[in-house]
Amino acid sequence: MTTFVGSVRIVGAGLLGTSIGLALTKQGVDVSIASRSTKSVELATNYGAGRAATDTDSPNLIVVCVPPDQTAEIVAQELRIFPQAFVTDVASVKQSILHSLETMGAPIERYVGSHPMAGRERGGALAGRADLFLGRPWIVCAHSKSLPAATKAVKDLASSLESSVVELSAKDHDRAVALVSHLPQLVASLLAGRLIESDSKDVALAGQGLRDTTRIASSDPDLWMQIFSANADQVSLALNAFAADLKEASAALNDLSKTENQATLRQVLSLGNTGVEKIPGKHGAKHSIYSQVVVMINDEPGQLAKLLTDVGEIGINLEELKLEHSPSAQIGLVELYIAPAKEQKLITELELRNWRLV
Amino acid sequence: MTTFVGSVRIVGAGLLGTSIGLALTKQGVDVSIASRSTKSVELATNYGAGRAATDTDSPNLIVVCVPPDQTAEIVAQELRIFPQAFVTDVASVKQSILHSLETMGAPIERYVGSHPMAGRERGGALAGRADLFLGRPWIVCAHSKSLPAATKAVKDLASSLESSVVELSAKDHDRAVALVSHLPQLVASLLAGRLIESDSKDVALAGQGLRDTTRIASSDPDLWMQIFSANADQVSLALNAFAADLKEASAALNDLSKTENQATLRQVLSLGNTGVEKIPGKHGAKHSIYSQVVVMINDEPGQLAKLLTDVGEIGINLEELKLEHSPSAQIGLVELYIAPAKEQKLITELELRNWRLV
Numbered sequence: 001m002t003t004f005v006g007s008v009r010i011v012g013a014g015l016l017g018t019s020i021g022l023a024l025t026k027q028g029v030d031v032s033i034a035s036r037s038t039k040s041v042e043l044a045t046n047y048g049a050g051r052a053a054t055d056t057d058s059p060n061l062i063v064v065c066v067p068p069d070q071t072a073e074i075v076a077q078e079l080r081i082f083p084q085a086f087v088t089d090v091a092s093v094k095q096s097i098l099h100s101l102e103t104m105g106a107p108i109e110r111y112v113g114s115h116p117m118a119g120r121e122r123g124g125a126l127a128g129r130a131d132l133f134l135g136r137p138w139i140v141c142a143h144s145k146s147l148p149a150a151t152k153a154v155k156d157l158a159s160s161l162e163s164s165v166v167e168l169s170a171k172d173h174d175r176a177v178a179l180v181s182h183l184p185q186l187v188a189s190l191l192a193g194r195l196i197e198s199d200s201k202d203v204a205l206a207g208q209g210l211r212d213t214t215r216i217a218s219s220d221p222d223l224w225m226q227i228f229s230a231n232a233d234q235v236s237l238a239l240n241a242f243a244a245d246l247k248e249a250s251a252a253l254n255d256l257s258k259t260e261n262q263a264t265l266r267q268v269l270s271l272g273n274t275g276v277e278k279i280p281g282k283h284g285a286k287h288s289i290y291s292q293v294v295v296m297i298n299d300e301p302g303q304l305a306k307l308l309t310d311v312g313e314i315g316i317n318l319e320e321l322k323l324e325h326s327p328s329a330q331i332g333l334v335e336l337y338i339a340p341a342k343e344q345k346l347i348t349e350l351e352l353r354n355w356r357l358v
Numbered sequence: 359m360t361t362f363v364g365s366v367r368i369v370g371a372g373l374l375g376t377s378i379g380l381a382l383t384k385q386g387v388d389v390s391i392a393s394r395s396t397k398s399v400e401l402a403t404n405y406g407a408g409r410a411a412t413d414t415d416s417p418n419l420i421v422v423c424v425p426p427d428q429t430a431e432i433v434a435q436e437l438r439i440f441p442q443a444f445v446t447d448v449a450s451v452k453q454s455i456l457h458s459l460e461t462m463g464a465p466i467e468r469y470v471g472s473h474p475m476a477g478r479e480r481g482g483a484l485a486g487r488a489d490l491f492l493g494r495p496w497i498v499c500a501h502s503k504s505l506p507a508a509t510k511a512v513k514d515l516a517s518s519l520e521s522s523v524v525e526l527s528a529k530d531h532d533r534a535v536a537l538v539s540h541l542p543q544l545v546a547s548l549l550a551g552r553l554i555e556s557d558s559k560d561v562a563l564a565g566q567g568l569r570d571t572t573r574i575a576s577s578d579p580d581l582w583m584q585i586f587s588a589n590a591d592q593v594s595l596a597l598n599a600f601a602a603d604l605k606e607a608s609a610a611l612n613d614l615s616k617t618e619n620q621a622t623l624r625q626v627l628s629l630g631n632t633g634v635e636k637i638p639g640k641h642g643a644k645h646s647i648y649s650q651v652v653v654m655i656n657d658e659p660g661q662l663a664k665l666l667t668d669v670g671e672i673g674i675n676l677e678e679l680k681l682e683h684s685p686s687a688q689i690g691l692v693e694l695y696i697a698p699a700k701e702q703k704l705i706t707e708l709e710l711r712n713w714r715l716v
Contacts, residue, residue, distance in 0.1 A: 176560035184571040189630030202534035213542040217630035272547030272575035308663035323679040
């Protein structure tokens with residue numbers, strides 16, 4: 001982990017702006033926060049994300065964290081007001097913003113767009129977390145006119161927040177996110193939309209599968225209209241390919257008495273297995289960064305407290321803990337998440353203390 | 359919660375069979391477990407799900423928990439071997455099993471099919487949990503020839519496992535699950551399948567949205583081929599309706615310069631919002647059944663152990679625990695899940711001990 005060198009101005013104090021501010025402030029970086037909403041600035045500064053911006057600030061790097069359809073305008077404005085600063089943004093589309101800035105004649109040498117692949121269901125300053133970007137990809141989109149120093153500043157920012165920097169052109173970025181983010185959003189919305197005409201009693205039968213596949217259908221339509229509008233070509237391509245696969249599956253399902261149709265449908269399921277295996281860290285980036293040690297405890301009062309006292313004595317810091325407790329089974333499983341370097345020590349010491357590891 | 363009266367034979371000692379056995383055994387019910395796999399029986403009985411079946415058993419109710427394509431055959435066999443017993447099954451399709459039994463000439467008066475809407479990603483006896491069915495719908499499918507006493511026995515079973523009983527005809531069941539379970543599975547498989555041709559670097563950018571929408575694409579193709587085959591008509595109908603919506607969205611996306619196309623796409627997103635709102639208990643039945651108390655702890659060694667020691671002294675049983683720990687914030691949030699009746703006591707006692715509740 002590298003510490004960011006320089007002062008940072010954050011424009012927009014929502015989830016991303018506040019999270020960046022929290023992490024940088026912790027490193028000792030001077031963070032100033034600006035927003036059209038004075039209430040947001042107050043919330044974010046009270047939360048520890050930095051100080052309110054003043055007229056005399058002279059930031060080295062400006063991070064624009066506003067909705068996609070305002071991003072180009074605010075980036076251009078910041079480039080104009082702070083002629084010494086590098087400017088980046090965190091919007092989830094990149095080509096259209098760069099094109100708008102070019103059209104406006106903005107001094108784009110000092111601009112390098114970026115996109116941290118991190119978020120939470122809850123938005124707003126108070127949902128901010130300093131570790132929001134930990135282990136997440138942070139895409140940095142240098143372009144033909146950008147200064148190497150501008151790219152370096154944005155990469156340093158991402159690295160200091162413990163993201164993993166991915167360098168892509170704006171075009172490649174937009175193609176990639178069309179597949180891994182915009183297509184899933186559209187499919188989830190369409191799937192959830194199918195529930196509307198249905199009997200509420202049918203929908204009440206929903207299990208975890210439907211909940212997971214439709215969770216992101218609760219996303220903000222305004223934000224997503226901005227994203228789809230700015231990346232329509234790439235989303236269209238991804239959606240058409242999906243539709244072609246769907247058509248084939250549908251035809252197969254229409255007559256499963258034919259062996260070749262059975263083979264087609266089984267192929268859809270098998271390819272689904274293969275596709276999902278391709279996603280790294282399926283259980284979330286955080287869990288793949290921390291090591292997991294699972295301990296089986298007896299269902300007796302005080303067992304978990306005793307385990308945690310032991311972990312404390314061993315001197316290892318718990319990053320996360322999950323207890324899955326079956327009220328009637330005689331055992332419970334405790335998942336401990338720790339830094340990978342501590343895994344072997346924890347295992348050895350817990351076994352010495354007669355804990356049963358799974 | 360009612361206790362089940364009578365003895366129960368479970369055929370098939372996987373996740374569902376073992377979970378049913380665990381819960382019934384806890385109530386003091388005599389549970390005998392049979393399976394083609396003696397190893398499964400051994401695992402399940404050691405785990406506390408009941409005793410191994412013997413030749414002299416005379417069960418009141420038999421629960422067949424085997425894969426869908428073996429269900430009709432095993433149900434028929436159990437009806438024949440135990441002429442006094444009622445028989446149910448837990449397969450996720452219902453019409454085709456009933457039809458097969460009719461075709462075989464089985465004594466279906468004593469058979470009432472059922473389907474608990476509960477499951478886990480992990481299968482097998484050791485994934486069994488007595489509270490697997492808690493608050494989940496359990497569909498009971500009486501038919502024109504079934505004895506009222508058979509239906510009552512199955513409903514009593516479901517109630518005693520704290521499920522919420524839903525009575526549906528086999529036909530209505532198959533229509534409902536086509537929408538809330540089979541369509542999401544197919545869509546998730548197709549979506550995950552789109553990742554295969556893509557650059558691994560693109561897929562590496564995946565966030566939580568793609569993970570959630572494709573999680574169930576890792577399901578077992580063999581099991582799902584059985585389900586799709588047994589419910590092809592209903593799944594076809596659901597898939598065709600989805601495909602029609604998709605076509606409309608795709609056409610709109612092709613030219614977003616037109617106001618009416620923008621309106622169409624926004625409608626897709628808004629209907630997605632409405633659809634997902636229609637799903638009850640979005641955060642999972644278990645969490646909505648237990649009460650959640652959130653405690654803020656300082657990021658100091660021993661704090662969590664101290665909290666749990668206090669909870670133990672207060673004498674309240676933890677059902678689940680989750681620690682969300684932000685490595686750089688000075689605080690951590692501990693989510694305690696407890697029986698609702700204990701919530702007020704826990705809050706009062708923790709505040710007395712100076713814990714900060716959120």
